[in-house]
Amino acid sequence: MTTLVLDDLHVRYANAAAPVLRGLSLTLPLGRVACLLGPSGCGKSTALRAIAGFEPLAAGHIALGGEVLSGPGVHLAPERRGVGLLFQEIALFPHLDAAANAGFGLRRWTRDARERRVRELLALVGLDALAARMPHELSGGQQQRIALARALAPSPRLLLLDEPFSNLDAATRDGLATEVRGILRGAGQTALMVTHDPDEAETMADWIGVMAGGRLVEWRPSRAAASGE
Numbered sequence: 001m002t003t004l005v006l007d008d009l010h011v012r013y014a015n016a017a018a019p020v021l022r023g024l025s026l027t028l029p030l031g032r033v034a035c036l037l038g039p040s041g042c043g044k045s046t047a048l049r050a051i052a053g054f055e056p057l058a059a060g061h062i063a064l065g066g067e068v069l070s071g072p073g074v075h076l077a078p079e080r081r082g083v084g085l086l087f088q089e090i091a092l093f094p095h096l097d098a099a100a101n102a103g104f105g106l107r108r109w110t111r112d113a114r115e116r117r118v119r120e121l122l123a124l125v126g127l128d129a130l131a132a133r134m135p136h137e138l139s140g141g142q143q144q145r146i147a148l149a150r151a152l153a154p155s156p157r158l159l160l161l162d163e164p165f166s167n168l169d170a171a172t173r174d175g176l177a178t179e180v181r182g183i184l185r186g187a188g189q190t191a192l193m194v195t196h197d198p199d200e201a202e203t204m205a206d207w208i209g210v211m212a213g214g215r216l217v218e219w220r221p222s223r224a225a226a227s228g229e
């Protein structure tokens with residue numbers, strides 16, 4: 001089953017001479033994790049921003065679960081895409097504790113349902129004991145786990161991760177990558193991640209995509225997936 005389809009995406013920034021994405025196409029199966037690698041400036045972040053709905057397309061289309069999110073005459077608002085985001089900048093609300101941050105996307109849920117979901121998520125990321133901590137009382141790795149809980153809370157159809165570990169020290173980064181891979185696998189979460197670190201990509205992904213010049217030049221199973229791990 002297929003969930004995410006990028007078909008011939010073209011994106012051009014307003015003041016740029018040439019488009020940044022020039023025919024990016026890929027198909028990500030439901031429940032799989034893919035990592036995009038490629039040289040700096042090849043358009044990886046732009047691809048995620050287009051999927052999230054922050055950049056209009058000049059051509060091509062993006063579909064998720066058979067629904068067109070962006071395409072000729074279509075541009076669904078970011079909050080209506082069912083897409084969760086985890087970016088490099090850890091952006092917790094500084095005045096909200098860990099639980100309130102994790103439940104931020106569930107403000108319209110009933111209090112009971114929200115509290116239950118937040119407990120479940122904090123347990124998932126291993127921080128149930130720290131629910132009442134404020135962001136400044138958490139380490140960088142713990143803050144990024146809360147940001148992950150917040151992104152997963154509304155059960156997004158797709159999780160987008162842009163260099164989510166690159167602001168962390170090396171030891172935290174490696175441990176967290178392995179842990180997050182386990183969380184995504186366990187949840188059957190479809191996810192597309194951008195990284196510049198080939199080892200991190202092999203750790204995290206089922207599929208590795210390599211971009212160059214605004215399109216995909218390689219798409220292969222990760223070493224872990226290929227060895228049936």
Ligand code: ADP
Nearest residue numbers: 013014016020039040041042043044045046047
């Ligand atoms: P990557 O994530 O692969 O490093 P990006 O998608 O961030 O690449 O950027 C691709 C190209 O688009 C780069 O040349 C970058 O300078 C340019 N770019 C990124 N954002 C903007 C923007 N808002 N306006 C104009 N150019 C941009």
Ligand code: ADP
Nearest residue numbers: 130133135136137138139140141142168169172
């Ligand atoms: P890391 O090396 O992962 O950045 P830290 O050394 O920052 O971790 O934190 C180690 C432990 O101390 C963590 O369990 C964290 O919860 C706790 N901690 C860190 N900062 C504070 C703080 N300002 N107040 C209370 N506890 C803290």
